[in-house]
Amino acid sequence: MGKLSNRMWRALGAQSSRNQSKSITLIKESTEHDTWAAGLADSEFAAAAEKLDITDPAGTDRAKFLALAREAGERTLDMRPFDVQLQGALRLLEADVVEMATGEGKTLAGAIAAIGYVLQGHRVHVISVNDYLATRDANQMKPLFTLFDITTGFVSEASTRAERKAAYDADITYGSVNEVGFDVLRDQLVTHSDELVSPRPDVAIIDEADSVLVDEALVPLILAGATTGEVPDKPIHDAVGKLKRNHYEIDTDGRNVFLTDEGAEFIEAELGGINLYDEEHVGTTLVHVNIAMHAHILTERDVHYIVRDGGVHLINASRGRVAQLQRWPDGLQAAVELKEGLAQTDSGEVIDTMTVQALIGRYPTVCGMTGTALAAGEQFRQFYELAVSQIPQNTDNIRIDEADRVYDTKANKAEAVVAFVKEIHETGQPVLIGTHDVAESEELEYLLDRAGVKAVVLNAKNDAEEASIIAEAGALDAVTVSTQMAGRGTDIKLGGSRGEKDGKSTGARDQIVELGGLCVVGTGRHDTERLDNQLRGRAGRQGDPGRSVFFSSLEDPVVTRNLSFKRDPESESEDGSMGAKGIELIEQAQRVAEGIMLELHANTWRYNKLVNQQRDIVVKRRMEVLTTEIALDELKASESERYAELTGTSVEKAAGAADTDAPDDATSATDPDSGDAAEMTITKSAVATEDKAPAGPVPHDVLVQAAREIVLYHLDRAWADHLAFVADVRASIHLRSIGRQSPLDEFHKLILDEFGRLPGEAVDNARTTFREATITADGVDLEGADLRRTTTTWTYMVHDNPFAGGGAKTLQGIIGIFR
Numbered sequence: 001m002g003k004l005s006n007r008m009w010r011a012l013g014a015q016s017s018r019n020q021s022k023s024i025t026l027i028k029e030s031t032e033h034d035t036w037a038a039g040l041a042d043s044e045f046a047a048a049a050e051k052l053d054i055t056d057p058a059g060t061d062r063a064k065f066l067a068l069a070r071e072a073g074e075r076t077l078d079m080r081p082f083d084v085q086l087q088g089a090l091r092l093l094e095a096d097v098v099e100m101a102t103g104e105g106k107t108l109a110g111a112i113a114a115i116g117y118v119l120q121g122h123r124v125h126v127i128s129v130n131d132y133l134a135t136r137d138a139n140q141m142k143p144l145f146t147l148f149d150i151t152t153g154f155v156s157e158a159s160t161r162a163e164r165k166a167a168y169d170a171d172i173t174y175g176s177v178n179e180v181g182f183d184v185l186r187d188q189l190v191t192h193s194d195e196l197v198s199p200r201p202d203v204a205i206i207d208e209a210d211s212v213l214v215d216e217a218l219v220p221l222i223l224a225g226a227t228t229g230e231v232p233d234k235p236i237h238d239a240v241g242k243l244k245r246n247h248y249e250i251d252t253d254g255r256n257v258f259l260t261d262e263g264a265e266f267i268e269a270e271l272g273g274i275n276l277y278d279e280e281h282v283g284t285t286l287v288h289v290n291i292a293m294h295a296h297i298l299t300e301r302d303v304h305y306i307v308r309d310g311g312v313h314l315i316n317a318s319r320g321r322v323a324q325l326q327r328w329p330d331g332l333q334a335a336v337e338l339k340e341g342l343a344q345t346d347s348g349e350v351i352d353t354m355t356v357q358a359l360i361g362r363y364p365t366v367c368g369m370t371g372t373a374l375a376a377g378e379q380f381r382q383f384y385e386l387a388v389s390q391i392p393q394n395t396d397n398i399r400i401d402e403a404d405r406v407y408d409t410k411a412n413k414a415e416a417v418v419a420f421v422k423e424i425h426e427t428g429q430p431v432l433i434g435t436h437d438v439a440e441s442e443e444l445e446y447l448l449d450r451a452g453v454k455a456v457v458l459n460a461k462n463d464a465e466e467a468s469i470i471a472e473a474g475a476l477d478a479v480t481v482s483t484q485m486a487g488r489g490t491d492i493k494l495g496g497s498r499g500e501k502d503g504k505s506t507g508a509r510d511q512i513v514e515l516g517g518l519c520v521v522g523t524g525r526h527d528t529e530r531l532d533n534q535l536r537g538r539a540g541r542q543g544d545p546g547r548s549v550f551f552s553s554l555e556d557p558v559v560t561r562n563l564s565f566k567r568d569p570e571s572e573s574e575d576g577s578m579g580a581k582g583i584e585l586i587e588q589a590q591r592v593a594e595g596i597m598l599e600l601h602a603n604t605w606r607y608n609k610l611v612n613q614q615r616d617i618v619v620k621r622r623m624e625v626l627t628t629e630i631a632l633d634e635l636k637a638s639e640s641e642r643y644a645e646l647t648g649t650s651v652e653k654a655a656g657a658a659d660t661d662a663p664d665d666a667t668s669a670t671d672p673d674s675g676d677a678a679e680m681t682i683t684k685s686a687v688a689t690e691d692k693a694p695a696g697p698v699p700h701d702v703l704v705q706a707a708r709e710i711v712l713y714h715l716d717r718a719w720a721d722h723l724a725f726v727a728d729v730r731a732s733i734h735l736r737s738i739g740r741q742s743p744l745d746e747f748h749k750l751i752l753d754e755f756g757r758l759p760g761e762a763v764d765n766a767r768t769t770f771r772e773a774t775i776t777a778d779g780v781d782l783e784g785a786d787l788r789r790t791t792t793t794w795t796y797m798v799h800d801n802p803f804a805g806g807g808a809k810t811l812q813g814i815i816g817i818f819r
Helices: 006-011 020-038 042-050 060-077 083-093 106-119 131-147 161-169 177-189 209-215 234-241 261-270 285-298 332-339 356-361 374-384 410-425 438-450 463-471 507-515 529-536 579-627 630-638 640-647 651-661 700-739 743-772 808-818
Strands: 097-099 124-128 152-155 172-176 203-207 220-225 248-250 257-259 305-308 311-316 349-355 365-370 388-390 405-407 431-435 456-458 479-483 518-522 546-553 793-798
Touching (some): 020 060, 042 060, 042 106, 042 131, 060 106, 060 131, 083 097, 106 124, 106 131, 106 203, 106 365, 124 131, 124 177, 131 152, 131 172, 152 177, 161 172, 177 220, 177 356, 177 793, 203 209, 209 356, 209 374, 234 261, 234 285, 234 332, 248 285, 257 261, 285 332, 349 356, 349 579, 349 700, 356 374, 356 579, 374 529, 374 579, 405 410, 410 431, 410 438, 410 518, 438 456, 438 479, 456 463, 463 479, 529 546, 579 630, 579 700, 630 640, 630 700, 630 743
Parallel strands (some): 124 172, 124 203, 152 172, 203 365, 431 479, 456 479, 518 546
Antiparallel strands (some): 220 349, 248 257, 305 311
């Protein structure tokens, strides 16, 4: 369960040499075609590429394709791909996740692979972690694609429906993972097939693959609709805000808070002498009290969230900036807003939802690229069946990675960090300091300022200024304090903005090279070595000199959450340093944390898997209804009298057609695990119909659409109700462990039983509406039948586990329950 080293992971199959010899041979062979490629006019490029059959990984045509890619990169972007970039592109074409170091040109490698997939007849989505990277890369690579006569587009939060449709119609579409996912969800609302935006998935190339496939994998994407929600009770929050320390207890991991007997009595008195634990309040008031306590006591401003522009914004722990469109579930978001004195935002009714992991699982072919693939190799293998290829750097890494400096307390660590940074700063060498949260970055800025060192801070509060701050982080005398650098997608150039001119080195850059390049300082280890390595990787770019060192303490969260000591280790040094013993403890804590994260990922996926399978069944049924006449065929079979009224035919004729066209029996959704294609069909029965005869026969195409809208309405309504049921079960399922039951088994049983009822209820309701709704030549009047589709929808992402990282002690309880 511990951390897998690169050596251990390679033993499991992520070999850095995986088929690399074939790639290298092919790249060498491609140079024989350089003269041919260089001799092509721009107008001849696309035709030359189109003639190539590059499906054979070792074929001559693939070698010719590499020659074209080299020539095209230089001709359109002034970037002649290095051999290692072509190597990365080849492994992407074999559906691997490639590890390429920071600054090695992953964007160009991914673009070349995208062209290769298009030439094989595929449609490609290049998926990134945010709109900025997706838009930047699409625009930067467009001239390259144009030379090959390949169309490209991008989707962003600001894209209109027409712009999205145009982007997805292109050969290559760039987009952030959340926007691509939201488009898939929004397509589940359309009632006309020509309104569909998101195409059938084909090939996904994932940029920053570990961030998307691991860090964001279990984040649920939500499509919500307006509904009258329950407003948090302000008197409860006022009462909770008055609690004193003897009124509650926090568990040892800081993940849960409980009322003491004194606290319960205090709250009961504040709320008018109620009994929190009687039948009237235990399922309502007590729940709200617990949510309010989480908001007031466990969520910390500038650590878990910031307040900006009149709203509460979650902080993405793995990237150190505002988690765009994300919110907490189960009333916690509104509770924190109430705590901060802000207007409450409505989460609305969940119409549809899917996790990022399920979204990526829709693609038949997935590959990716990142600077830290090996460290996430076990997750790639276990959850996506993806292999990892490590691509060597174009220039050897000469960065000096020093041993960790570990201290007994946070105070001694902070003092050591300030002293070290001041010493380095006095030489003029630029320093990048990586912190874990906003509060720590601001505290460190204060301590440095007190020591006479002026620093620039980059955190979630000013992430809009990211590009300008990073542009100067490698300049002389620069000291930059940043929350987590992962996924920022911007290289730090030595010498700052004056370091290079027209692609050539300047005196400003040379001066920093003489000083030893960028010095990276980490103020504590993360829960995974992968994030540490991403921070280190900001120095030593493309063979630049550099230096990195991490300062840690035994009071850091990675230690306190994951290790227990009978007696706290003590330092024998005056400055509190712990030496080799301290390093050993930090590495042990990180190994435990990584094992916990992997196990929690696996357990959460087990919960999500069945719901995802159920969603696939509903989506398949919905697409069938949307694109065929099956809705009318089935309603004609079960409601022949009503069909005869609407069409002006005889009942006997309608029934006869029904006997010919429709199945006799209904089948409900089968067990998703069986792999069978479950269907939902409408049964025949003699049901008395209310006289809703139209003035004349309803045209066939109008009746087809009316039946479609009726069936889709009730299918969508049933699915939204099922999701609400799933959420309720999930929220309380842990209580099953009290009775020695397996929560996971009980969860599966409950939602399978409930899902088994979904088809029948949707069908019965559709039949009733078909009989009773007004249907004329103008279509069906659903509003008149009080069946209104929500006209206001919005999308967001849920931070599914607001208090993640509970540590080994929590895991002992969770894993034992889930298995």
